Amino acid sequence: xxxxxxxxxxxxxxxxxxxxxxxxxxxxxxxxxxxxxxxxxxxxxxxxxxxxxxxxxxxxxxxxxxxxxxxxxxxxxxxxxxxxxxxxxxxxxxxxxxxxxxxxxxxxxxxxxxxxxxxxxxxxxxxxxxxxxxxxxxxxxxxxxxxxxxxxxxxxxxxxxxxxxxxxxxxxxxxxxxxxxxxxxxxxxxxxxxxxxxxxxxxxxxxxxxxxxxxxxxxxxxxxxxxxxxxxxxxxxxxxxxxxxxxxxxxxxxxxxxxxxxxxxx
Amino acid sequence: xxxxxxxxxxxxxxxxxxxxxxxxxxxxxxxxxxxxxxxxxxxxxxxxxxxxxxxxxxxxxxxxxxxxxxxxxxxxxxxxxxxxxxxxxxxxxxxxxxxxxxxxxxxxxxxxxxxxxxxxxxxxxxxxxxxxxxxxxxxxxxxxxxxxxxxxxxxxxxxxxxxxxxxxxxxxxxxxxxxxxxxxxxxxxxxxxxxxxxxxxxxxxxxxxxxxxxxxxxxxxxxxxxxxxxxx
Amino acid sequence: xxxxxxxxxxxxxxxxxxxxxxxxxxxxxxxxxxxxxxxxxxxxxxxxxxxxxxxxxxxxxxxxxxxxxxxxxxxxxxxxxxxxxxxxxxxxxxxxxxxxxxxxxxxxxxxxxxxxxxxxxxxxxxxxxxxxxxxxxxxxxxxxxxxxxxx
Numbered sequence: 001x002x003x004x005x006x007x008x009x010x011x012x013x014x015x016x017x018x019x020x021x022x023x024x025x026x027x028x029x030x031x032x033x034x035x036x037x038x039x040x041x042x043x044x045x046x047x048x049x050x051x052x053x054x055x056x057x058x059x060x061x062x063x064x065x066x067x068x069x070x071x072x073x074x075x076x077x078x079x080x081x082x083x084x085x086x087x088x089x090x091x092x093x094x095x096x097x098x099x100x101x102x103x104x105x106x107x108x109x110x111x112x113x114x115x116x117x118x119x120x121x122x123x124x125x126x127x128x129x130x131x132x133x134x135x136x137x138x139x140x141x142x143x144x145x146x147x148x149x150x151x152x153x154x155x156x157x158x159x160x161x162x163x164x165x166x167x168x169x170x171x172x173x174x175x176x177x178x179x180x181x182x183x184x185x186x187x188x189x190x191x192x193x194x195x196x197x198x199x200x201x202x203x204x205x206x207x208x209x210x211x212x213x214x215x216x217x218x219x220x221x222x223x224x225x226x227x228x229x230x231x232x233x234x235x236x237x238x239x240x241x242x243x244x245x246x247x248x249x250x251x252x253x254x255x256x257x258x259x260x261x262x263x264x265x266x
Numbered sequence: 267x268x269x270x271x272x273x274x275x276x277x278x279x280x281x282x283x284x285x286x287x288x289x290x291x292x293x294x295x296x297x298x299x300x301x302x303x304x305x306x307x308x309x310x311x312x313x314x315x316x317x318x319x320x321x322x323x324x325x326x327x328x329x330x331x332x333x334x335x336x337x338x339x340x341x342x343x344x345x346x347x348x349x350x351x352x353x354x355x356x357x358x359x360x361x362x363x364x365x366x367x368x369x370x371x372x373x374x375x376x377x378x379x380x381x382x383x384x385x386x387x388x389x390x391x392x393x394x395x396x397x398x399x400x401x402x403x404x405x406x407x408x409x410x411x412x413x414x415x416x417x418x419x420x421x422x423x424x425x426x427x428x429x430x431x432x433x434x435x436x437x438x439x440x441x442x443x444x445x446x447x448x449x450x451x452x453x454x455x456x457x458x459x460x461x462x463x464x465x466x467x468x469x470x471x472x473x474x475x476x477x478x479x480x481x482x483x484x485x486x487x488x489x490x491x492x493x494x495x496x497x498x
Numbered sequence: 499x500x501x502x503x504x505x506x507x508x509x510x511x512x513x514x515x516x517x518x519x520x521x522x523x524x525x526x527x528x529x530x531x532x533x534x535x536x537x538x539x540x541x542x543x544x545x546x547x548x549x550x551x552x553x554x555x556x557x558x559x560x561x562x563x564x565x566x567x568x569x570x571x572x573x574x575x576x577x578x579x580x581x582x583x584x585x586x587x588x589x590x591x592x593x594x595x596x597x598x599x600x601x602x603x604x605x606x607x608x609x610x611x612x613x614x615x616x617x618x619x620x621x622x623x624x625x626x627x628x629x630x631x632x633x634x635x636x637x638x639x640x641x642x643x644x645x646x647x648x649x
Contacts (some may be wrong), residue, residue: 091551104571109551163545170542171574174535178524178595179578191548191569209551216575326620333622427620429632439622453562468633 025195035177054137089211090262093192095229099202102161103243107263164207168197186218200225219249221266228257298370308367312445333428333439347461351445358449364392375411376454380484380492384415387447395446396423406433406481413489417447422475438462440478441486445481458484499580501643502579502595504610506530508627509589511540515630519643524579543570543583543591582607590614606646613638 095104168185176183187196187213196214198206198221206221232254233239239248300306300372319421335347366374367385377383388400422440430437440462459482466477482494502523504635506515513536527535547570574581580600584592584607592614593609618624618637624632 023530080631107551109553120588160549163549167542167549170538174538174542175574175579176578177527177535179576180525183576183578185574188546188574189569190546190550190572191566195546195549207550305620323620326616330620332620425632427616429623429634431623431631434623458568463619475633 088214091209094207095167096205103246105161329424343434347441350441354442355443355449358446359453362450362453417480419478421476422478425476438464444480456488458482499600500597505593507536509538518649544573572598
């Protein structure tokens with residue numbers, strides 16, 4: 001099954017066909033991860049999830065199970081509008097602090113298809129053909145599709161972050177030079193992907209990579225800053241002022257909120 | 267682009283030329299064989315497709331290389347123009363023959379006075395080479411050089427893509443065409459020196475920035491002969 | 499709809515042409531800055547081609563055709579302008595700066611490329627990879643862009 005070329009909802013359906021109880025797995029994993037946290041928080045998260053995410057709804061439509069909750073949102077017309085008109089695909093998301101360090105990165109890329117897995121396995125078996133730039137980590141199990149594959153902290157992904165920062169930094173300076181000091185770099189696109197950029201007043205830089213048909217994501221990045229970063233990182237009393245090595249960013253609330261928000265868009 | 271590359275086409279690739287001999291293919295006679303309708307391979311271009319057009323781009327690249335070739339080891343602009351002129355000269359010599367043989371038999375004579383020659387250049391030669399007539403024909407009004415003649419071309423085809431750098435601004439690559447004209451004149455026994463000069467204004471909004479004049483200065487003996495003919 | 503300026507970068511990252519068509523579109527920077535900008539952009543362009551997040555399959559696809567290699571930056575948008583980059587098969591980059599509402603940039607940039615092939619590449623006095631100083635190119639380009647800007 002080749003997933004790379006699929007549009008997002010087709011892709012989702014294919015997975016749903018194979019893993020109809022995917023919603024359960026989500027909650028299972030949440031329970032595992034927050035085994036110490038209070039149960040009321042879980043239920044709060046669950047209800048929020050019901051209202052925001054599109055995925056459980058899609059499951060409810062397609063596999064008609066009783067195992068998942070009834071979603072009241074399904075009747076909301078705006079939901080269908082957004083689901084059908086905005087078929088955007090978000091690949092990955094990065095945050096850079098004012099010291100140019102990548103303090104957070106996350107990828108929503110689907111795992112490699114079986115064909116590619118085989119190819120990768122073949123490549124791994126061949127000792128000479130180890131390409132450091134290719135994704136050499138073993139592909140995650142299909143069940144983990146619904147979890148964000150947080151970009152593994154391998155050398156290649158940190159290199160990627162550095163390259164992305166170098167690119168946006170150069171382009172931002174170029175834009176400022178040409179368009180004047182009040183100008184701001186918004187996005188660029190190649191034939192394969194589109195990169196969106198948002199810079200806050202405190203020199204925090206948010207970068208998102210999407211497919212090329214996606215329209216401007218400036219508002220989305222702004223929303224992420226206001227509703228997630230400020231709420232869950234800045235206002236978090238346990239979070240340090242400087243996020244060296246991503247300290248304080250990878251907290252439960254922020255990660256989950258970001259995942260829900262992005263999946264709601266897709 | 268008209269027929270620049272088709273000139274002298276008679277001696278070209280025999281494979282492309284249909285056999286025009288009526289009937290016998292025996293090698294009995296030898297020499298030139300004439301078809302029944304009297305039209306030999308010299309009477310029409312090799313390229314017989316409906317639009318007898320050639321690619322202007324390929325000519326432009328060829329001409330570009332010709333100029334680069336002429337530019338090697340030259341000391342000045344005059345020498346460069348001289349070399350371009352020499353490249354055109356043999357073409358002119360051959361073209362005179364070719365163009366005359368394509369004329370209807372009645373007018374198949376070479377030009378015998380200057381005016382006929384100039385009209386032959388302006389009409390026949392220009393149409394054959396560039397697909398249109400030259401834009402203007404003039405006699406010099408300057409009393410010091412009374413017998414110079416000028417042919418104007420508003421946008422010479424050879425210069426269509428040529429931008430002459432500023433430090434060589436007296437150069438005009440149409441010296442190649444001047445060489446062709448010179449060849450025709452020489453072949454018709456009107457020995458002359460032909461030079462090409464840019465006269466188009468370089469200002470903005472100029473209608474013909476590439477306007478070129480070909481100045482034809484005949485040798486004194488030509489003028490002498492011309493005056494004798496005029497008297498007779 | 500206004501076209502601000504055009505930059506041509508050769509395959510080694512050197513600036514070979516730079517012309518502004520509209521006053522006040524972009525801030526004026528020195529020629530030296532333009533040279534630096536061309537070099538920087540050349541590097542960034544190469545990086546953006548490598549940043550492709552999708553897994554690339556280098557093998558021939560089922561239809562037997564080789565997939566296109568990842569392209570570099572094609573369109574850049576900022577609040578004040580929009581830049582389109584067209585890379586020729588020979589690695590020359592045409593950068594066309596316009597205001598954000600400009601349409602038809604694809605056609606315009608193609609036409610500019612055509613003019614380049616005509617009036618620069620067919621010019622016997624142009625040396626490859628060197629700065630473009632061709633009167634004809636300049637003249638045709640200016641009149642074409644002026645026509646586009648006055649629409």
